[in-house]
Amino acid sequence: MGDGRDAMAQARRSAPPAPDFTLRQLAYLVAAADDGTIAAAAARLHVSASAISDAITELERTLGAHLAVRRRAHGLTLTTAGAHVVAQARSLLAAARELQTSLAAADGELVGPIAVACYPTLAPTVLPPLLAGFAAQHPGVDLHVLETTQDGLVGRIESGEVDVAFVYDRLVPGNPRRARLFALPAHVLLAPGDPLAAQERVPLEDLVDRDLILLDAPPSSEHILSLFAARGLTPRIRQRVASYESVRTLVGRGLGYGILVQRPANAASYEGFPVELREIEPAVEPVGVDVIWSAEGTPPPRVQALLDFATTIDWPRVGGATG
Known part of the structure; x- marks a missing residue:
């Protein structure tokens, strides 16, 4: 029994001391860094701005390092030490959340x-x-x-x-x-009455002087324009839209052609107008x-x-x- 108690006491004496900072202080620093201002972080976390500011100040005192430059008109900017602490804090906070979840x-x-x-x-x-x-x-x-x-x-x-x-x-x-x-691979979308819809495959050269309905959502827009640029072509953009359903709807109305990667099982537009899918000639690299x-x-x-x-x-x- 004595040996067991001695071993436990020795283990307690050799255990590393707990840090003087808290997970809450780290969380407040990370939140302020992510939001750019203490006020924005406070609003998101539903705490007072002074609570976050005091926590960062105490964390700086404990670590003995200046972690952030705080300017009322310019928000919060991390120092080199602050950026290092935030990177480490993310891992510590994630591990703490996982510990709580696993239990x-x-x-x-x-x-x-x-x-x-x-x-x-x-x-x-x-x-x-x-x-x-x-x-x-x-x-x-x-x-x-x-x-x-x-x-x-x-x-x-x-x-x-x-x-x-x-x-x-x-x-x-x-x-x-x-x-x-x-x-x-990207494909061409055409209205059923379009003469090019009679072809199985459509060269981009046959499209360049027509009206393009461009899916203007990165990285889709960059990819579509790069297909033309790779052949030394510049498409004539009639309309830029943010969703592929908008492309399909406008093409179904006969207002232009589209180039998409998405291939919905439904062959009709949002309004019910049919649209025709044709592959690009020569074949383009799949996305x-x-x-x-x-x-x-x-x-x-x-x-x-x-x-x-x-x-x-x-x-x-x-x-x-x-x-």
Whole structure:
């Protein structure tokens, strides 16, 4: 008995001391860094601005480093030390959340939130099997969906705000890990009465002097324009729209042609007008659709389960991905 008590006492004496700062202080610093101002962070977290300011001041005192420059008119700017602390704090806060979540789960059950980002043009293809199939397998997992363009995704994987994202393989922001899900080439969309609809394949040279309804949502717009640029062509853009259904609707009305990657199973526009799909001649390189996630650390089990689920779906057979 004595030996056991001595061993326990020795373990207590050799255990590393607890840090003098708190997770709350780290969370407030990260929030202020993300929002750019203490006032914005306070409003989002429903606390007073003074609480956040005092927490950052105390954290600076404890760490012995100046972490942020605070200017009333210009918000908050991290110092080099502050940027280092914020990067480390994200990992610590994520680990703390995972600890809390894991204790709430029954043996073998996956629980907790997953933040899923998706380009709006991919959402009709990607979201149904995730929200139906994956949710049915893991009812304890709460999927939070964010539809955003490429520009809106910048930094969100790295910050931990987004766990996984479904994106086109071109111009992916950051340097995340990724897995290919499927790939499809862009095609031409025409009204049924268009003379070019009589052809099985359509050269871009036959389109360049016609009215283009451009899907103006990065990276789709860049990809479409690059197809023309690769052949030394400049399309005549009649209208720029933000959704592929708008492209299909205007094409169905006979107001121009479109170039899309999306291949909905429904061959009619939103208004019910038929549209014709024709491949591009010569064939263009397919656009890949990837799932991406953070390159830092190992994904939590529930996120890994979602990645495994996504990579085992027969995507070309899923509704919106078929031609």
